[in-house]
Amino acid sequence: xxxxxxxxIHITVSEGASLELRCNYSYGATPYLFWYVQSPGQxxxxxxxxxxxxxxxxxxxxxxxxxxxxxxxxxxxxxxxxWSDAAEYFCAAPNYGGSQGNLIFGKGTKLSVKP
Amino acid sequence: xxxxTQAPTxxxxxxxxxxxxxxxxxxxxxxxxxxxxxxxxxxxxIHYSNTAGTTGKGEVPDGYSVSRxxxxxxxxxxxxxxxxxxxxxxxxxxxxxxxxxxxxxxSRLTVL
Numbered sequence: 531x532x533x534x535x536x537x538x539i540h541i542t543v544s545e546g547a548s549l550e551l552r553c554n555y556s557y558g559a560t561p562y563l564f565w566y567v568q569s570p571g572q573x574x575x576x577x578x579x580x581x582x583x584x585x586x587x588x589x590x591x592x593x594x595x596x597x598x599x600x601x602x603x604x605x606x607x608x609x610x611x612x613w614s615d616a617a618e619y620f621c622a623a624p625n626y627g628g629s630q631g632n633l634i635f636g637k638g639t640k641l642s643v644k645p
Numbered sequence: 646x647x648x649x650t651q652a653p654t655x656x657x658x659x660x661x662x663x664x665x666x667x668x669x670x671x672x673x674x675x676x677x678x679x680x681x682x683x684x685x686x687x688x689x690x691i692h693y694s695n696t697a698g699t700t701g702k703g704e705v706p707d708g709y710s711v712s713r714x715x716x717x718x719x720x721x722x723x724x725x726x727x728x729x730x731x732x733x734x735x736x737x738x739x740x741x742x743x744x745x746x747x748x749x750x751x752s753r754l755t756v757l
Contacts, residue, residue: 573748
């Protein structure tokens, strides 16, 4: 069955430090892949998406993600974290197997930023 | 500003009462979805609609119903609310079946 896994439930980094949030997927073929961010009390906002082509994808707010087929991963990175990046981050991929045509989400990684 | 509007933002409801959460989009997207978000469980799909006039069940449909009379509106109804339906509900839409989702700001529902 298709799945999206985010191994880290909660990560704390210092402001200015680099960040990497992990995402692994389990699919038969190369899926489309997405990263969303959710600030407290808000809906989910798309950070970036991978459909095909260049495996390094640039997104909003200085984030990037790299698709690695050999590792079935789509990790999100940012070179220097800002306090405003504190939020919950969700990796997602399409639900190809069902008739639903929606996204399967990972359980999310909550990011805390220390001053 | 184009997007998805959900109402109400927040609601406290007595168990056994009927409640409808409203969702309207102005992006002319074909597909619309309702998710609930619970701590530790992430986002779970309740119901979806790939086009006006059709609906389908998601992962956790019991106790909920939806309708899709037109492209823009996708209300979610709890016929008889129970405390386990306390959650934050998100409406979303997409133009393609496997494309990115656009989310509303959420409706926080508490059932007592």
